[in-house]
Amino acid sequence: MTTRVLRAIDRFHSVHPWDHNAHYHRWIMRQIPRRFDSALDIGSGSGDLARLLATxxxxxRGLDAxxxxxxxxxxxxxxxxxVTFTAADALTEIPPGPYDVITCVxxxxxxxxxxxxxHFRRHLAPGGTLVVVGVARAASPGDHLLGAAAIPLNIAMAWIKNKGRRAPRPDSMTAPTRPATMSFAEIVRDARRVLPGARLRRRLFWRYTLVWRERPARRPYTSP
Structure with missing residues (x-):
């Protein structure tokens, strides 16, 4: 793809931005129980997902640095x-759990x-669910193909969500961002070492998803 095309896309999205992460919120809700006691949203931003979890x-708990x-x-x-929002480090300052649901977008x-x-696994309750929507570095032909397919869909979604009008940029996050350094293949390899049986999939709009459920603790055997 030429630099001229990429610049044209950037100009379009500066006028018609939309939140790629919020697009997956309803999908996240389909991965978790209908009712549960506690949830932790890591990188909670302005709190949209945390408030949705509260339903x-x-x-x-919403946690953001x-x-x-x-x-x-x-x-x-x-x-x-x-919902309680806390400014804290996700690796050292997670409020005491455990949590039935942990999300990280x-x-x-x-x-x-x-x-x-x-670290997230340690804070998950027995039988709990971890759901991640992440960003991976495009490396394989499949990654580049999916990214190319997402471009026209991305433009269409921006136009539909903003109804053709100029819109303010989403402000769910104000901290500096950085590009992903791990490829999807590397993510799958390393995730399954920590979370055996984790389900990972490439997704549209330059995202991947991970779902993992902690096995419920076994009840100790007692003789009859």
Whole structure:
């Protein structure tokens, strides 16, 4: 693809932006139980997913390293909604759990991959569910093909969501971002070492998904 085309796409999206991560929120909700006690949303941004999780959970924690976006999330959240937002480091300052559901959207590529997944697993309750929507580096022919296919769909989605009008940029995250360094193949390899049986899939709009369920703790055997 030529540089001229890429620049034209960037100009279009500066006028018609939309949130690629929020596009997957409803998919995330289909991966988790209808009712559960506690959830943790890592990289919670302005809190849209955390508030959505609160429609099913008794209590939700939203965690983000960006203090400004945490302050915004608090302002956007009604006191009646059972969500607490905390500005903290996802590797060292996760509030005590365990959690029945842990979500992590477009944040994992900012963290040491294996260490982060290991840490999240420790905070998951027996029988709990970890759901990740992540960003991978395009490396294989399949990655590039899916990325190319996403371009016209991406433009169509931006036009539909904004109804052809100029729209403000999504402000769900204000902290600096960085490109992904791991390919999808590397992500699959390393994730399954930490989370045996994890389900991973490439997705449209330059994302991949990971779903893993912790096995419930076995009850100790007692003789009759």
């Amino acid at each position: 099913r959970a008794a209590a939700v 960006d203090r400004a976006i945490v302050a915004k999330a608090r302002k956007l959240t009604s006191p009646a909604v059972p 477009a944040t994992l590529h900012h963290l040491p991959f294996t260490r982060a997944l290991t």
